[in-house]
Amino acid sequence: GENVEQHPSTLSVQEGDSAVIKCTYSDSASNYFPWYKQELGKRPQLIIDIRSNVGEKKDQRIAVTLNKTAKHFSLHITETQPEDSAVYFCAASSPGGAGSYQLTFGKGTKLSVIP
Amino acid sequence: DAGVIQSPRHEVTEMGQEVTLRCKPISGHDYLFWYRQTMMRGLELLIYFNNNVPIDDSGMPEDRFSAKMPNASFSTLKIQPSEPRDSAVYFCASRAGLAGISEQYFGPGTRLTVT
DSSP, X not given: OOOXXXXXXXXEEETTSOEEEEEEEOOTTOOEEEEEEEOTTSOXXXXXXEETTOSEEEETTEEXXXXXXXXXXXXXXXXXXXXXXXXXXXXXXXXXXXXXXXXXXOOOEEEEEEO | OOOOEEEOSEEEEOTTOOEEEEEEOOTTOOEEEEEEEETTTEEEEEEEEETTEEEEOTTOOSTTEEEEEEETTEEEXXXXXXXXXXXXXXXXXXXXXXXXXXXXXXXXXXXXXXX
8 A cells, every 4th residue: 555754753943944844655656645734623724735747836835846756745835934833744645446546644744933 | 515524523431432423524525534643643544435335444443443424425433342542533534536636625523532
């Protein structure tokens, strides 16, 4: 099955600096890579995603890059703000049984933005 | 749409008791997932359904856990008998098919405490 590794597990940055979170995956058949943000006590929510046929995607201060050959993808947050503080999860969508697809999540990165 | 609905939001029970968690997916979504989240193990996929059929239950910890999806709008996760190590937040999530390339929406979660 798919295996997703995520680093670092914790990350502290000064407000205004950039933050980068990296993930690797193992299944070359994975075709979709979402990133979720989870604030304390709340549900994970999608912040950005990328399909396997795209190398980079940007949405305001957030960008994701994908290197299919190396099987890794990264989340970049620029000009960080205190409200970016949360746990971020990467995931990979890989084929399961009976033609289905399932998400495999990384262990998460706790991002702290220091004012 | 109201999003994915879970009940109860909080459950406190004594060891040995039966616990039933409930989920209503987003209308039209043909996938439903049950996850368990703990600090130690992160976000674990327990089981998922496609068109009400269980596809992969390899994440179910043991026979004390069971899940059903009697129709497209309702699913249950049952723990019988419950143990203190089952204490966690249980999330239900749903998404549309689209060959794995679609957003997965999480419910608000059920925080289970077994004393």
